[in-house]
Amino acid sequence: MDKQARKIASIIEASLPALESGQETLDSILARHSDLSEALRPQLEAALWLRRSRPQLEARPAYLQASRRRLVTELGRAPQAIPARQRWFDTSPRSLALEFVTLAMLIVTILAVGNNIRLASRLALPNEPLYPLKLALENLELAFNTDPAREASLYTEFSRRRTSEVVELVLIGKYEQVPATAARLDEHIQQAQANMDTLALSDPAQAARLETALQDNLANEAFILQVLLETSPAEAAPGLQQVLEIATRPLAGIGY
Amino acid sequence: MDRVDLPGQSDDISLLKSAQAGNAEAFGALYERYAPAVFRYLAAHLSSGLDAEDLTTDVFLRAWQSLPNYHERGVPFLAFLLRIARNAVIDQYRRNRSGQSYPTDLEPTLEDEAPGPAESLVQQLERQEMAQVLARLNEDYRTVLVLRFINGLSPQETAQVMKRSAGAVRVLQHRALSALRRLLEL
Numbered sequence: 341m342d343k344q345a346r347k348i349a350s351i352i353e354a355s356l357p358a359l360e361s362g363q364e365t366l367d368s369i370l371a372r373h374s375d376l377s378e379a380l381r382p383q384l385e386a387a388l389w390l391r392r393s394r395p396q397l398e399a400r401p402a403y404l405q406a407s408r409r410r411l412v413t414e415l416g417r418a419p420q421a422i423p424a425r426q427r428w429f430d431t432s433p434r435s436l437a438l439e440f441v442t443l444a445m446l447i448v449t450i451l452a453v454g455n456n457i458r459l460a461s462r463l464a465l466p467n468e469p470l471y472p473l474k475l476a477l478e479n480l481e482l483a484f485n486t487d488p489a490r491e492a493s494l495y496t497e498f499s500r501r502r503t504s505e506v507v508e509l510v511l512i513g514k515y516e517q518v519p520a521t522a523a524r525l526d527e528h529i530q531q532a533q534a535n536m537d538t539l540a541l542s543d544p545a546q547a548a549r550l551e552t553a554l555q556d557n558l559a560n561e562a563f564i565l566q567v568l569l570e571t572s573p574a575e576a577a578p579g580l581q582q583v584l585e586i587a588t589r590p591l592a593g594i595g596y
Numbered sequence: 597m598d599r600v601d602l603p604g605q606s607d608d609i610s611l612l613k614s615a616q617a618g619n620a621e622a623f624g625a626l627y628e629r630y631a632p633a634v635f636r637y638l639a640a641h642l643s644s645g646l647d648a649e650d651l652t653t654d655v656f657l658r659a660w661q662s663l664p665n666y667h668e669r670g671v672p673f674l675a676f677l678l679r680i681a682r683n684a685v686i687d688q689y690r691r692n693r694s695g696q697s698y699p700t701d702l703e704p705t706l707e708d709e710a711p712g713p714a715e716s717l718v719q720q721l722e723r724q725e726m727a728q729v730l731a732r733l734n735e736d737y738r739t740v741l742v743l744r745f746i747n748g749l750s751p752q753e754t755a756q757v758m759k760r761s762a763g764a765v766r767v768l769q770h771r772a773l774s775a776l777r778r779l780l781e782l
Contacts, residue, residue, distance in 0.1 A: 345770035346763060349751070352773075382777035383770065389780060390745035396722040397746055399635035399649070407653050408627050414653075415620040415660055 348380055352387050359384070360391055465508055466517040488535045489546055495532035496554045499525055503561035506583050510568055510576045518579030526586045529558070533590065555591055562587045608673050616663050623663070627656050630674055633747050634681050640742040641685045643727050651688065655681045674749075675756040682739065682757065732779055737772035744769055 351373055358364040366384060370377040457470070458477060464470035478498055485491050502525040509517050532554055540547035562584060569580045608629075614622035634655050639648040658680050659666075666676060730738050736758070743754040744765075751762040751769070758765065 342763075342767050346766045349766035349769050352769075353751070383773045386773040386777040386780065387745055390741055390776070393726045394636070394746050396726050397636040397639045399632050399639075399652070403649055404628070404631055404635075407631070407649065408624050411627055411653055411656055412620045412624040414657065415623060 344376070344379065348376060348383055351376070351380060352383060355384070356387055356391065359388060465505055465512075465514070466521055467514070488539045489543070489550060492532050492535035492539065492547075492550045493553070495528045495535065496550070496557055499528040499532065499554070500557050500561065502528060503558075503565065503583065503587060506580070507564060507568060510572055510580060515576050515579050518576075519582060522579065522583045522586055525583060529554070529586065529590060558587045558591055562591065612663075612666070612673060615660070616666070623656075623660055626673065630677055631656065633674060634677050636746050637678055637681050637742050638685065639723060640727065640730055640746055641738065642688065643724060643731070645723055647688075651681075651684055655684050658684070671756050672753065675753055678743065678747075678749075678757040679759075686735075729776070729779055733772065733775055736768060737775055740765060740768045741772050741776060 351369075355364065355369045359366065359369060366381070366388075369384065370381055373380055457473070461470040461474040461477065464474045478494075482491065482494060485494065502521050505521050506518055506525070509515070509521065532550075536547045536550050536554075539550070565580055565584050565587065569577060569584065572580065608626070611622045611626050615626060631652055635648055635652045638651050638655070639645060642648045642651065655677060659677055662680075666673075671679075730741070733741070739758060740754060743749045743757055744751070749757070751765045754769075755762045755765045758768075760768070
């Protein structure tokens, strides 16, 4: 139906000027489109009626001339709207206040959304969409830090996060992600120890406190991992043993 | 189909630029070009020719006020005006439904604009007869027929005014012509 309607509309478009000028008749057009003549005839007749009624809708020339003069005079009293681009630079107090409130709301929204994403990323596990953001935020925290003591504390905290991730991964059966997390844990522990060695040259007491904190943390995590190893399926064992071996290495000196 | 009252776009662009800079005379030239088409559209929708005259000027005043924000971007100036005219007609219907008379900011009609008695009677009778037929069509049917056959817009231009595709305009035109033909038989 729609296809035929479009075809008839195209025929009307093409043939109406010739019909109006007398070059063609209604019958000659219908003969050329005999397959559609039944549907085409009333359409052409109605279109022709509209075209012939057109003079009844013409404006009076006197009105057009006088109204043009009147409009041009009136325009001086009808200011144009300020374009959108100029409105941005509008310096009226009301406009500035509105823009300030809008900007403040935008900043608050961005901060709230950003904070929500940051908090959500903290819960992310390896191979999840927000996990790269979690690692990037950790690296950012390290990049903005210049204090070796603070850096050692950060690596201690990150190593705790990695062991927590291992526990979560084993609990949900994603054992294939454990080795990569174990490698990150190993790197964090080594970095923490390297910072403590540097710090020991200038502040041995502080370095000793940090080392105790790292060992306490790892001892707690190793205990949880050991319990998990004993209660998890056999396929989780290789990954867990690898993590346990990494986590307990710094504890050798304290008889773990 | 022949096209009237649709002058070259290049002329329009320079006039529009001047008008956008606040040149009332340039806008007056645009009025001269496009007022007949806007009037025809309005006259086909309103029973009174005087109402159509008032509303034609009002459409151009609205266009002037929003002209600084008008950008060509594929919508020709006539389509822009006819969109305003369409909204103005809808506003007019709403006002009539709520019993309000149409307010105009313009001065009362000047004496030299008023039609003579003979012109007024003949024109009004013919226009009323046509308006009575068109008034029995629904708003979309009336709009598509007026734009296509009274104003001579192409399906693409009609589509720009009505914010539809050209294909949808052709289908709508087909249905509107069928409805009109049935009315003319009565």
